[in-house]
Amino acid sequence: MAVVDVDSAIAQGDPEKGPPAPGAAAAPGPARRRVWARRLQLGVPIGLIVLIVLACFLGPVIFDVPRPTNGDILESGLPMFSDGHLLGTDQNGNDILSRLLYGGRASLFIAVMVNLIGVVVGGGLGALSGQLGGAFDTVLMRILDVFIAFPSLVLTLAVAQSLGASVRNTIFALSFFSIPAVARISRSAVLRLRELPFMAAAELSGTPRWRVLLRHIAPNIGPQLLSFAMLNMGVVIIIEGALSFLGLGIPPPDPSWGNMIFDGQQSLTATPWLVVWPSIALMVTVISFNLLGENLRSLWSSR
């Protein structure tokens, strides 16, 4: 592509938006810095996420980390940089660093599973609904309306309560509100896509519906769903924390960032770091996923 559209160049008032023009001559100096800034926009969050994932899943394997549960009660409440306990211990003598890492495993696993279910089930249902239309679409949308009018946290609480607290049930409960959200997005994306001529061309040339769905729709709405899933990772991690915080998520003594914050809250005055550490872990993870999701979105939307 060699042509640079002047009209779109006019619209490009905001230096933060839009990709570099493919045919544009790369100018030296500040321009190159901007290209680098663009790469960092994806690089930094991806790097952070990789770091967090490695630390949580490989860290306890490679390094000799104390067990997250069944700590020695004699070692309770140790301060930071204690011997063998880098971040100290909690009221039960469990190593905080170890609990952070194992808690992260649970949070990340749950968030990934919930979003996977959301994208596969919700994305599939939404795309099908948009593609088929008719009664299927109407009924599905009515059901989603109910879920959307339903206060999501209340629903999650009730489901968690009725099924009991466990990792599996938490995933199930949280899926209740990731599926409708993804379904709506994918449905409206499909409806927008159907307006485009190539879709009509595919349909008119007799391509079977399932093939249209797989070959034309899935690759087109995929990026949108992926960036939503990244943004949603942060939301799920926060809500999973809230469930644990309310005592309905991962059952103690197994660690999760949410129940660590809850445990720490009880002695907030005396040992604030019990709250501070998991809070920081939670925040950095959520910010990383949010950054990645948003930068992916702006990258794709400006393409």
Place this chain on the structure above:
Amino acid sequence: MTLASTPPRAAALTWLSGAWAGVSSSPILRIIIKRLLMAIPIMLGVSILTFWVLASIPGNAAQLQLGINATPEQIATLEKQLGLDQPAIQRYLDWLGGLLTGDLGRSSVSSQPVTSLIADRLPVSAELVGLAFVLSLAVSIPVALVSARRPGGIIDRIAMVIAATGQSIANYVLALLLVLIFAVKAGVLPAIGFTPISEDLGENLKGMVLPTLALAFPLMCFYTRFLRSDLVDQLQREDYVDTARAKGAGPWRVLLRHAFRNSSFGLITLVGLNVSVLIGVTVITEQIFAMPGLGQLLLQGINTRDFVVVQDLVILFAAITVVVNLIVDLLYVILDPRIRYGSR
């Protein structure tokens, strides 16, 4: 943003609106009636879902109240007393019938009428949500306007970094952080508790500061980012902005008189979509600050298997969501002449 989801309800009810077009000439009335009609199946669905989910929770209020040492006869008696011995369908229909006649039933635990329980708690939650909502808009609108005035400028950059961070903070983390700083370290504000307005306005507001901040901050970050990016979009892409500038209008005039009015639609939509999330966040905030609001009532209800209370609250929350979205639609009508004059 995925906020611009098209309301599919419109399509399904075209025939209805067609019938109404002849009957009612006022678009506002039409929208109200249309929305209320659409709310019926939604509320019915919510009631069924609520009842079904709660009925599948093991244990009931009778068992929980009498403890593990109770004899089966004792439990059976109390169950009969509370009406829990009836089949689920019967209980659902009784409850639904009560709702329709304005009778919300009685708590299985305290046997107080749920209406009075809600009436006691509602002012607390309403004050919290109202303050947080007003605060978040009062901050986010000016900040977004100033940021959009010079996109990429120093104010914009700082505001956007703060907003991006604030949006990523879990509400309960922020709440504890605020307690840690202002109540524990500085000691200037109470950490928990609630003083009714009727007792002491000053104490009431003092106790409200931290919960309101905890609730409002993520909200205001969200609104600021959305409004700012929508304003920048309007300024860069819309021709009417060029027209205004070509008249000789200054940047503030273009922003306030022209771009903001058009951006406000997006913001209103966002607020409407956000209600159910806001309700959930309020429940947690009330729990952290030990505020006797609806959220606390709900959590207590779940823990004591006081299902009538929980069902009523969920219906109330869903109704609030529906009503807020109705108000959003009406605001659209008031703000957007294209709808008001029925051409869209």
Place this chain on the structure above:
Amino acid sequence: MSADPALTDVRPADAPAGGTGPADAPTASPGTAPGAPLLSVRDLRVMFTRPGGGRVFAVNGLSYELRAGRMLAIIGESGSGKSVSSRAIMGLLPPSATVTGSIRLDGTEIVGMPERRLRQLRGTQVAMIFQDPTRSLNPTMRIGLQITEAIHLHNKIDKKAARARAIELLKLVRLPAAERRFHDYPHQLSGGMRQRVMIAIALACNPKLLIADEATTALDVTTQAQIMELLVDLREQLGMAVIMISHDLGLAASYAQDVVVMYAGKAVEQAPAEKLFARVRMPYTRALLGAIPRLDATPHSLLPVIGGQPPNLSVMPTSCPFRPRCPVASDQCAEIPPLLEHEPEHRWACWHPDGPGAADQAAPVAAAGAGGAAGPAVASAQPPAAAGAKTLTTPGRAGSATGQGER
């Protein structure tokens, strides 16, 4: 660089405005033209810096002049720089644009003018209407308010007077039932009516120059003609100058007195309308004319198109930008042809122009040498008055007919 007032005056000053003077009117000699032109654009350059660091050279040394009361058509494909150059007159370019050169409006330099002063100029000196009247009116404001806003911005008058003025304007642009329409929203009007409202807004503070940026492109043909007639009438009635920007040479032929054809950010041919259409010289202009579908064409024949790609604006051209698409291009076209007044009032930038003298065209230029003092002493058809042809290119290139002036 001081302006030579008659340098780019494409029409003799004493020609009746709007009239069709004889095509061979005697050229006014430099310096004797009474009164300075209303608008004088000199070596205008606009460069955009793209977010990725790339650059777009949208306007590359454009010069023209416009007298009060005349209509100038700037013609070109999208991306030729026609819109960008006119937005520069309004100071309406985004911050990513770098503007150099000179734009003098009624003696005031606009390039580099601070925003605050530009704002006073917009509406009162120069106004603009845009392509799509559906999008260029604020959908949430009543049209009356959008007009009175323009009035209030520059005049200290009360609401009642502003309202009266707005209705007067709506009548001026021949909007039916002006009093009633005053309270309408844009969506309640038809496309043509909306464009009339846009014109009313533009005229609110009696600008001396009105820029119509593809103002009729989005309208159907009948409405298009009505709007153009309205613009012509208003120009005569109010004595203002009009720049119409279009891709439609036919429109220019029907309504404009002066024509500038732009390609790749430069003027490639420039003349009074009747002269230009009597004899199109530049192959690009000819191609544009050829690209208009004709009723007398053989049925079912292919529509004529200009082959090849529009120019790449991300690099400064080093050869004639039209060369890759030009049917008569030669090795000589590796040099940028300067825009010279080869015939009285008729300038073009081409080594191989159509028409008589075409074969000789290259010769004097090639012989002119680096000094180029003699200018292109164009062959037999040229009256002596035009012997000292003047260039319209950059100062650096001025007089250098060899095209080596590219910096």
